[in-house]
Amino acid sequence: MHWFDSGFVFEEVLSRRLTGLHGFALFVTGGRPDRAEALLLDVVERAFERHLDGEDAAAALDRSLVTEAVRAPEPVTSSSNYQFRPTPGDLRTIPSIEPAMLRRATLKIPLPARVAIWLVVVERRTYTEVGDLLGVDRDGLCTLLAWRDAMVGLALAEARGHDGHVSTGS
Amino acid sequence: MDCAHARSVIWPPDRPKLADADLIAAQEHVTGCVSCRAHFEIDRVLDEARKGLLADPPRREIRERVFQATARGRSARGIKRAKAPKRPALVVMLGGVAVAGAVFASQLVTARSPDRHLGAAFVDDYVRLAVREDHIVTSDSAEVRRFLLRELGTTIIPIYAPGLRIAGAEVCLLRGRRGAMIRYDTDTGPVSHYVIPRAGADDRPPELTSSPTGMTLVTWVTNAIEHALVGPLSPADLLAMAHLETQAP
Numbered sequence: 001m002h003w004f005d006s007g008f009v010f011e012e013v014l015s016r017r018l019t020g021l022h023g024f025a026l027f028v029t030g031g032r033p034d035r036a037e038a039l040l041l042d043v044v045e046r047a048f049e050r051h052l053d054g055e056d057a058a059a060a061l062d063r064s065l066v067t068e069a070v071r072a073p074e075p076v077t078s079s080s081n082y083q084f085r086p087t088p089g090d091l092r093t094i095p096s097i098e099p100a101m102l103r104r105a106t107l108k109i110p111l112p113a114r115v116a117i118w119l120v121v122v123e124r125r126t127y128t129e130v131g132d133l134l135g136v137d138r139d140g141l142c143t144l145l146a147w148r149d150a151m152v153g154l155a156l157a158e159a160r161g162h163d164g165h166v167s168t169g170s
Numbered sequence: 171m172d173c174a175h176a177r178s179v180i181w182p183p184d185r186p187k188l189a190d191a192d193l194i195a196a197q198e199h200v201t202g203c204v205s206c207r208a209h210f211e212i213d214r215v216l217d218e219a220r221k222g223l224l225a226d227p228p229r230r231e232i233r234e235r236v237f238q239a240t241a242r243g244r245s246a247r248g249i250k251r252a253k254a255p256k257r258p259a260l261v262v263m264l265g266g267v268a269v270a271g272a273v274f275a276s277q278l279v280t281a282r283s284p285d286r287h288l289g290a291a292f293v294d295d296y297v298r299l300a301v302r303e304d305h306i307v308t309s310d311s312a313e314v315r316r317f318l319l320r321e322l323g324t325t326i327i328p329i330y331a332p333g334l335r336i337a338g339a340e341v342c343l344l345r346g347r348r349g350a351m352i353r354y355d356t357d358t359g360p361v362s363h364y365v366i367p368r369a370g371a372d373d374r375p376p377e378l379t380s381s382p383t384g385m386t387l388v389t390w391v392t393n394a395i396e397h398a399l400v401g402p403l404s405p406a407d408l409l410a411m412a413h414l415e416t417q418a419p
Contacts, residue, residue, distance in 0.1 A: 018233060022232070026226060037228065099226070
């Protein structure tokens, strides 16, 4: 929960966070607007129910964001044991990673990892906060966050004109 | 210290932290750890794309659907308006304007839905506030006209009068109907000019109405557009403003 969200009614908190929630929905749905918008509505409606049942607006949004994203599972579209770690050379020569490339790359990684990456890497929340939200310990969270490297590798591959599949040699 | 602990202590790396023993130990670990250095280097590379991911607002229609869902939720549970935190006193007058706007909203549907009460308008007011990102801040009347044409699909000309300065315009929803509010600044305070397109509405000359707050409201209809003026001006001044609009070419 952000400190500036406290003391405001639900719609005010929602208004302030709506662009971020939409970005989250696009991220976990691989950038497909129809699915993202459906997810966004689900998150907001569920959060609003929680809020009317007495939960703080920001906390209700956070909790619904996690539960609704994972409740509407999306099959991982490639092998879930995909491994890629960009080398320093990769990072020195990258053309540019566009947001859309990252969104498409998320389709190749598990849903809980997408949620964790969004909260930690994109929103810059602390490990402790996200661990509590996801119900995982620090090691579990680090395991989820390790998928970030695979996501970046896929986005880099696309940026270089490959089809998004990078040989791991295995 | 292991990698997971070091990263969790340092994260997020772009925010200042108290340099306690734990942080110093974490930084020493990262300095000597190839894997952790690569971890934070990737984060640096991602920074631009990360900002792009956070700056993608939903379409206007989705934004409205989201807030209509919360408005429906409140109505379904019989909640007119949640208790808002205390606001500075100067907002009281703006609150009066909102109530007067709600009266205008109730007038919009009185003929069709006499059973709807004023309270429901507060829900709409929430929506109006919630969609206020669809707005412009400008003193240029041509810019306001372009904004209204784009948002409402019809030409609406702001009122010209001595001492009346255009301050901006924003989209509003009143009783589920999409409209806009043009804001003017005057020496005695802000004046709100609501415009709600309503196909088939008969022209009606400006008339005075009082809101529960005692604030004066002038409403009229021209060219299938419902108008309302609300503000701290005298009734005569508000009526004069309204007549200027009706006489505009």
